[in-house]
Every structure is written in C-alpha cells, then in structure tokens.
Amino acid sequence: MLTLREVSKSYGRVRAVDxxxxxxxxxxxxxxxxxxGAGKSTTVALVTGLMRPDSGSVTVGAAGDPSNASVRRAIGFAPQELALYDMLTATETVTMFARLYGAFRSRRQVLEALDMVGLATRADERVGGYSGGMKRRLNLAVALIHEPPLLVLDEPTAGVDPQSRAHVRGIIRSRAASGCAVLLTTHDMEEAEKLSDRIALMDHGKIQAEGTVDELVAIHGAGSSRVARGLESVLLKLTGRELRE
Ligand SMILES: Nc1ncnc2c1ncn2[C@@H]1O[C@H](COP(=O)(O)OP(=O)(O)OP(=O)(O)O)[C@@H](O)[C@H]1O
Ligand SMILES: [Mg+2]
Structure with a gap:
C-alpha cells in the first residue's frame, strides 16, 4: 500500500531524511x-504529500505519487501538531475535512465517526473548549472520516490519558484488521509494541533497524525479559543516550 524507495529530504544543510x-x-x-529530531515527521510529510522528496520516490497504492491531490484522498493523516479550528464544533470540523478529501458525509455519518472516538455527546461543542485528549481524538476522527486505505498517524496518542489511549489503540487495530495500512510514530514503547506488526527504528534520517519487536530484541536487545523494556533498550542501544533537540 505504501512504498518508500531511497527517499531523502534536507532542510538547508540538515539532512532530515536520508x-x-x-x-x-x-x-x-x-x-x-x-x-x-530523528526524521519521523519529515518522513510522514513526504508520505502524505505535504513535501516532496529531494530524491527517491513515495508510492501510495498501485502507482500513486502523494503530491497528486487524487492520491492524497487515499490517505488519512493525523498530524503531530494539531491543526484544528477552535471556533468550529467537532461536527463542523469533521464535515469540513471530509469535504476537503472529496467525501460528503451526512450528519449521521459524522456523528458515527465522532462516536467511534468517544465524542458523540460533545459533538456540537466548539473545539476550543475541548481538552487535549479530546482534540487528539478528534484529530483521529478527521483522519478516518473518508475511510482511507492508508492511515498515517504522527504521535496519535501524545498527551492522551490511558483510557483514551486504549480506545485509540482499539480503533487503529480494528482499522488494520479491516485491511487498512497504518504507519504510525510514537515515543511510547509499550504502544509501539502493542500496535505494530513491524517496527522501523529511525535516527539521523536513516532507518537504523527494522523488524518485529521480537526480532529487534533478539538481535539488538540487552537480554531484558520484559519485551517493552526490551524495545526501549534496543532503541537506546541503537541511538545512544545523549539528549536530542
Ligand atoms: N521546517 C523545518 N525547517 C528546518 N529544519 C527542520 C524543519 N522540520 C524539521 N527540521 C529538522 O529536521 C530534523 C528532523 O525533524 P523531524 O521533525 O522530522 O523529527 P521527528 O523524528 O519527527 O522528531 P520528534 O520526535 O521531536 O517529533 C531535525 O533535525 C529538525 O530540527
Ligand atoms: Mg515528529
């Protein structure tokens, strides 16, 4: 569903994706x-067609370059930086984004989408009054509303409480079970372990290691018995312990 081939992108002299x-x-x-600063969000921007690579190619579906608007309709995108309008209600927000994707949704369909992320009872309130977790869930509803075959979620559970996190994970899993391809970024190792069929570990713009959690822990792990701690130890081993930007 999604293929990146030798994709690179620089900001000036910073080679963000290499x-x-x-x-x-x-x-x-x-x-x-x-x-x-590893380059995850830049990769996401290249996948979602927000930016074009300096070199290499991104293909969505059979032959789609996401810099084409028609191909972008196949992508549901939840950005790391929330891009919601405080003055709109949740229903207005979801309806508007559906239209931007070329999909017209009835109020009933919009309410179903909001119900899925647990916002049905607050659907007609302005987003400005929402908590951080509610905004994050609305961000996900926006990504899902046009039922795209590819979901790209940049830190979908950042700043979200454990209840919401479990809920969001359930949604992501059920979408994948119904055939959706999902690329997600997270700093939550437990979440990565629970959700991902495969992990790509990125640093300095490059994929440093790739595999299932078990494969990564077996090859790079520090012998920890707990898989979640094992994944974190793999990440620290491969990327070092110094603080980043
Ligand atoms: N708009 C920009 N202009 C210049 N440099 C940028 C820009 N966006 C990102 N960078 C740089 O590109 C590199 C990759 O950043 P990116 O946001 O892709 O990382 P990330 O893995 O998403 O990090 P985080 O986990 O903090 O979200 C970093 O060195 C960052 O400072
Ligand atoms: Mg990022």
Missing part, C-alpha cells in the same frame, strides 16, 4: 520510532 526505504502492506501496522 535514503529511507520502507514498505507498509495493506492490513499492516508499522511503527516508526526514534528520538526527537
């Missing part, structure tokens, strides 16, 4: 992990 190749198949969840 020769990344990655595939996400239909029904598969791939977790893109890495320290702050």
């Amino acid at each position: 020769g990344v190749s990655l595939r996400v198949a239909a029904g598969e969840v791939v977790g893109l992990l890495g320290p702050n």
Whole structure:
C-alpha cells in the first residue's frame, strides 16, 4: 500500500531524511520510532504529500505519487501538531475535512465517526473548549472520516490519558484488521509494541533497524525479559543516550 524507495529530504544543510526505504502492506501496522529530531515527521510529510522528496520516490497504492491531490484522498493523516479550528464544533470540523478529501458525509455519518472516538455527546461543542485528549481524538476522527486505505498517524496518542489511549489503540487495530495500512510514530514503547506488526527504528534520517519487536530484541536487545523494556533498550542501544533537540 505504501512504498518508500531511497527517499531523502534536507532542510538547508540538515539532512532530515536520508535514503529511507520502507514498505507498509495493506492490513499492516508499522511503527516508526526514534528520538526527537530523528526524521519521523519529515518522513510522514513526504508520505502524505505535504513535501516532496529531494530524491527517491513515495508510492501510495498501485502507482500513486502523494503530491497528486487524487492520491492524497487515499490517505488519512493525523498530524503531530494539531491543526484544528477552535471556533468550529467537532461536527463542523469533521464535515469540513471530509469535504476537503472529496467525501460528503451526512450528519449521521459524522456523528458515527465522532462516536467511534468517544465524542458523540460533545459533538456540537466548539473545539476550543475541548481538552487535549479530546482534540487528539478528534484529530483521529478527521483522519478516518473518508475511510482511507492508508492511515498515517504522527504521535496519535501524545498527551492522551490511558483510557483514551486504549480506545485509540482499539480503533487503529480494528482499522488494520479491516485491511487498512497504518504507519504510525510514537515515543511510547509499550504502544509501539502493542500496535505494530513491524517496527522501523529511525535516527539521523536513516532507518537504523527494522523488524518485529521480537526480532529487534533478539538481535539488538540487552537480554531484558520484559519485551517493552526490551524495545526501549534496543532503541537506546541503537541511538545512544545523549539528549536530542
Ligand atoms: N521546517 C523545518 N525547517 C528546518 N529544519 C527542520 C524543519 N522540520 C524539521 N527540521 C529538522 O529536521 C530534523 C528532523 O525533524 P523531524 O521533525 O522530522 O523529527 P521527528 O523524528 O519527527 O522528531 P520528534 O520526535 O521531536 O517529533 C531535525 O533535525 C529538525 O530540527
Ligand atoms: Mg515528529
């Protein structure tokens, strides 16, 4: 569903993405992990067509370049930086984004989407009054409303409480089970472990390691018995302990 071939992108002299190749198949969840500044959000911007690579190619579906608007309609995108309008209600927000994707949704359909993220009872309130967790869930509803075959979620549970996190994970899993390809970034190792069929560990713009959690822990782990701690130890081993930007 998604293929990146040798994709690179620089901001001036900063090589944010450096020769990344990655595939996400239909029904598969791939977790893109890495320290702050590793290049995850830049990769996401290239995948969602917000930016074009300096070199290499991104293909969505059979032959789609996401810089084409028609291809972007196949992508549901929840950005790391929330882009919601405080003055709109949740229903207005979801309706508006559906239209931007070329999908017209009835009020009933919009309410179903909001119900899925647990916002049905607050659907007609202005987003400005929402908590951080509610905004994050609305961000996800926006990504899902046009039922895209590819979901790209940049830190979908950042700043979200454990209740909401479990709920959001359930939604992501059920979308994958119905055939959606999912690329997600997270700093939550437990979440990455629970959700991802495969992990790509990124640092300095490059994929440093890729595999299932078990494979990564077996190859790079520090012998920890707990898998979640094991994944964190793998990440720290491969990317070092110094603080990032
Ligand atoms: N708009 C920009 N202009 C210049 N440099 C940028 C820009 N966006 C990102 N960078 C730089 O590119 C590199 C990759 O950043 P990116 O946001 O892709 O990392 P990330 O892995 O998403 O980090 P985080 O976990 O903090 O979200 C960093 O060195 C960052 O400072
Ligand atoms: Mg980021």
